[in-house]
Amino acid sequence: MYPEKVRIVEVGPRDGLQNESKSLSIETKLELVNRLTGAGLRYIEVGSFVSPKWVPQMAGSEEIFSQLPRSNTNTYAALTPNMRGLERAIDCGVSEVAVFAAASEEFSQKNINCSIAESLTRFEPVMEKSLGLGISVRGYVSCVLGCPYEGAVDPNKVLNVAKDLLRMGCYEISLGDTIGVGTPADTEKLLKVLLDEIPSTKLAVHMHDTFGQALANVLMSLQKGITVVDSAVAGLGGCPYAKGASGNLATEDLVYMLNGLGVEHGVNLPKLIAAGDYICEKLDRLNSSKVRHALI
Secondary structure, three states: OOOOEOEEEEOHHHHHHHHOOOOOOHHHHHHHHHHHHHOOOOEEEEEEOOOOOOOHHHOOHHHHHHHOOOOOOOEEEEEOOOHHHHHHHHHOOOOEEEEEEEOOHHHHHHHHOOOHHHHHHHHHHHHHHHHHOOOEEEEEEEOOOOEOOOEOOOHHHHHHHHHHHHHHOOOEEEEEEOOOOOOHHHHHHHHHHHHOOOOHHHEEEEEEOOOOOHHHHHHHHHHOOOOEEEEEHHHOOOOOOOOOOOOEOEHHHHHHHHHHHOOEOOOOHHHHHHHHHHHHHHHOOOOOOHHHHHHO
């Protein structure tokens, strides 16, 4: 009923911190990544090569990547929305990058000032150069279960964008409930459409917890054969272009649930909780993980 093993994609240092009001030092961000690695997380989205003018919290990504140890067991990835971002990532020796598109036309316009089709066209040279250099590319699709501007999103629109990204060379597509409005029934409906045409091994889920549905949506996804889950330590994050979006699913809460299901994941929960407390202290904010508050 559930997979034997789940790969956790830790997005706290990027998707988490990008929507926090307080900017952190390079040293603090680097310490967070090292603590997450020490907790057993093997895939960490560390930063984003976007203009600091638009997302000031992502300033200093070059310095962070340049100080990370090269490893055959750990993946430190970066979001690269355009060719300039990719070139900056290449200069830092980044081994994996991510690109993103929306399933909602209005969200795409408000987020990156272009249509979905135009965004995919923009990514083609990024994909071509990345793959030519042996850099793996992960794809994100935003607003898969709802849009802050359009409301409900047709699963077939999600399917079309996901297929386009796979055709372009992405090895995996992360399905993002960007504003956290989806329910398990919505998740089941979406995956039924996608899994008819895309293998489960090519899909991941990325659930926000605005309405408290993230864990339930992940559980439904696991039942449907998904084995890769995005989450953020301490439930950090949101989306700067999605009004009302709260944080990501807390990695601590995900790990606790996987422990209860007997699903292997490789993460040490006490060390993970300590990493969450560390970054929340630096941010002067409460830890959003329910498991953290129950255990400590």
